[in-house]
Amino acid sequence: MTTALADTEDLDELRSRIRSFLQNAPKPDGLRNYGPTPTADDIEPGRAWHKYLAEHGYVCLHWPKEYGGADASVAFQAIFAEECARAGVPRQLGITAIDLVGPVLIKFGTPEQKARYLDPIRLGDHVWTQLFSEPGAGSDLAGVRTRAEKTDTGWRINGQKVWSSAANSAQYGLLLARTGPEQHAGLSMFIVPMDAPGVSVRPLKQMDGESKFNEVFLDNVELADDALIGEPGQGWAIALVTLGRERLTLGTQAVAMFKLHERMVQAARDRGRLDATLSRSLTRLWARMWLLRYTWQRAIEGGDLTSPAFSVLKLMTSETDRDLGDLATEVLGTDVCVDPTAGTDDADLVRAMLVGRAQTILGGTSEIQRNILGERVLGLPKEPR
Ligand SMILES: Cc1cc2nc3c(=O)[nH]c(=O)nc-3n(C[C@H](O)[C@H](O)[C@H](O)COP(=O)(O)OP(=O)(O)OC[C@H]3O[C@@H](n4cnc5c(N)ncnc54)[C@H](O)[C@@H]3O)c2cc1C
Incomplete structure (x- = not known):
């Protein structure tokens, strides 16, 4: 396993090393950035890609070294996730095994459970x-x-x-x-x-x-x-360990949003629909995306995944992503009725709109995030239970 990654503290240097590694890495046929979860068809290329990342020390970045991880900082993990999104590749075979199950077994598993399950997870053999x-x-x-x-x-x-x-x-x-x-x-x-x-x-x-x-x-x-x-x-205490990991994927989402925004602007321009109203909506979202980008950067540099900044980011990123996807209806007009699986540029915008609905639900709905912020951060009275 290479450790070239760990020998620099300079985050820009780290980013450029990761970027060039990802650019030069051979991509298996059929590999696409399927997000945190592969479909059945994604498993084969996703597994081959995962194994390549594992050979080069780029999986299980947050696991302790004794279990084959990299003990990497939050900033390091976030930069890797972002660069994968930029390169259009998944950062691992699937989110559940590595991000949720691994930390649970490392913290609560017996030596036998660790010996049996951790390595096949790390190597991408088990979903x-x-x-x-x-x-x-x-x-x-x-x-x-x-x-x-x-x-x-x-x-x-x-x-x-x-x-x-x-x-x-x-x-x-x-x-x-x-x-x-x-x-x-x-x-x-x-x-x-x-x-x-x-x-x-x-x-x-x-x-x-x-x-x-x-x-x-x-x-x-x-x-x-x-x-x-x-x-x-002990199930509840164990379940809590799994929550919060998905916060690191917020940066990935931000990269995807910038790409989506660019495509929306282009599609609107191509159709002659970039009028004052649509321009205003796109500009407002663009400004929000930059605010999120900087808040995100501050949060990962702080290195504390439990910081309230992440709850704000989760809420705002999900809602911005959803709002951006929703602009597909204004950009595409009646073309929005296209089959989302068609694989065309229009279909991609429609898919982004549909997938955007999931963002405000997964990993804690927006309403729940607001409750958390209200009660735990602002100290407002608790909702009646
Ligand atoms: C993309 C994606 C992947 C997922 N993957 C998995 C997975 O692999 N495994 C798994 O177990 N689950 C998974 N989930 C499920 C996810 O955890 C739940 O959808 C989520 O916790 C919300 O629960 P629910 O769907 O039952 O909605 P409910 O909890 O029934 O909520 C319905 C509505 O009521 C609101 N609401 C609920 N309680 C309150 C409250 N106290 N105050 C104000 N409003 C409230 C909610 O915000 C929501 O709008 C996934 C979800 C998504 C979208």
């Missing part, structure tokens, strides 16, 4: 899915109803999950399930082999034509004792 959300538990994750009952040999799982990204390609799931009646202390975390009898996965088709989400049904799934992560009742 994982996050089995947290349920039809009745999303923002209110503590409302999880999927049950795990103790048996003589381990645990029996019954319930349903939804919005499970990449579950149709995953070897394992990180499952939050109820082992007791207490709201938080009654939750536990498990590892579920996705090919275990009783696990069925039903892909959901999204309005952008892709199928990244799934419903997952768990019917009398028998798990061994060693499927439990940590102690029974």
